[in-house]
Amino acid sequence: AILSILASSPERAVMLLYMLLALTFVLFMALTIVNLQRVSAAWEALEQARIRSENSHMTAWHNLSEVRRTLDKQLSGELKVIHGRLLNVSQEVENVRWKMTQCEAECGKELSDRLRVLEERDGLEPLLRQLAEVKQEQSRASALLDAALEETRNLSELLCTRCPAGWQQFAKTCYFFSSTTKPWLAAKDFCTNFNAHLAIVNTEQENKFLANRIMDHRVFWLGLTDMHTEGNWQWVDGHSLSLSFWNSGEPNNVGHQGEDCATIYSSGRWNDAICSSAEAWVCERSC
Numbered sequence: 641a642i643l644s645i646l647a648s649s650p651e652r653a654v655m656l657l658y659m660l661l662a663l664t665f666v667l668f669m670a671l672t673i674v675n676l677q678r679v680s681a682a683w684e685a686l687e688q689a690r691i692r693s694e695n696s697h698m699t700a701w702h703n704l705s706e707v708r709r710t711l712d713k714q715l716s717g718e719l720k721v722i723h724g725r726l727l728n729v730s731q732e733v734e735n736v737r738w739k740m741t742q743c744e745a746e747c748g749k750e751l752s753d754r755l756r757v758l759e760e761r762d763g764l765e766p767l768l769r770q771l772a773e774v775k776q777e778q779s780r781a782s783a784l785l786d787a788a789l790e791e792t793r794n795l796s797e798l799l800c801t802r803c804p805a806g807w808q809q810f811a812k813t814c815y816f817f818s819s820t821t822k823p824w825l826a827a828k829d830f831c832t833n834f835n836a837h838l839a840i841v842n843t844e845q846e847n848k849f850l851a852n853r854i855m856d857h858r859v860f861w862l863g864l865t866d867m868h869t870e871g872n873w874q875w876v877d878g879h880s881l882s883l884s885f886w887n888s889g890e891p892n893n894v895g896h897q898g899e900d901c902a903t904i905y906s907s908g909r910w911n912d913a914i915c916s917s918a919e920a921w922v923c924e925r926s927c
Contacts, residue, residue: 802927804834809927810849815839816923817853817860824901827861827921828876836925838863840875841904847885850922851908861921862910864902866891873902886910 803814814836822830824838831837840863841847854860863876870893873881885904891912893899899912903919913919 807925808853810846812927814925814927815850815853818920818922821918821920822861823918824861824865824915824921827919828863830921831863831923831925834923834925836923837876839904839922839924840864840877840879841883841885843883844885847904847908850904851906854904854906856906859903859905859911859913859919861919862902862904863924864910865900865915866912867900867915870898870900884910 803809807814807816809815816831816834816836818827818830828838838861839850841850850860864873864881865876866873868874873884873891875881885908887905887907887909890910891899891902893912895914897914897916899914901913901915903911903913904922905911
């Protein structure tokens, strides 16, 4: 029937074709609008999820910072108390040692006087043996006091409670995390001016300590370079690299300038970078 209409009336055929095209266009636009609405709703949901994720991350980081500050305060107070007690013990040992020295001088004079008197009498040998035993006991007591004093001094040195303001403590070492950026050599000079050096990583625990104090998307210079001999990575104290935490595929020394200085990420992984790049840095010094 439609074919007979088209054959009998071309004008009606053209009109019918236009109507079909218009209907198709309307259906296409309706489908497009529906799909755009779905895409927009999905995009808004993703954006809200991203905002919630960022807020939860910031909240978690803030809570961790508060916990760390609280623990630092508690540990610092306890270490100060222990350090004070050790100082008192060290002073007491020094006093005992001084008294022993005084006694040694006075007793030695008294023993010499008695020996001179006893030399004029018979039966001197048994007394001399007894005196020799007394002197040996005195020497052993003096040696034990010296050892106790040395151990006390060593223990005092192990407890670090005197990091400068703005520095953070790990074990018996102080660390400074910069808030600005410098090239590697300028950062190295900065640490030297504070009687320190760029951070040297000796243990996995030390590497984790550094990584835990680095915010996401930031990197810090380490005291590690191969600028003198390519591939021969050395710390700023002259020791060769033995323990490493390189990122996958690193070090790769890409670019015409080369990458001869090491950085650390918040993940604890290392990367070689161009030494003239401006990055944050970590200084390290003893307490």
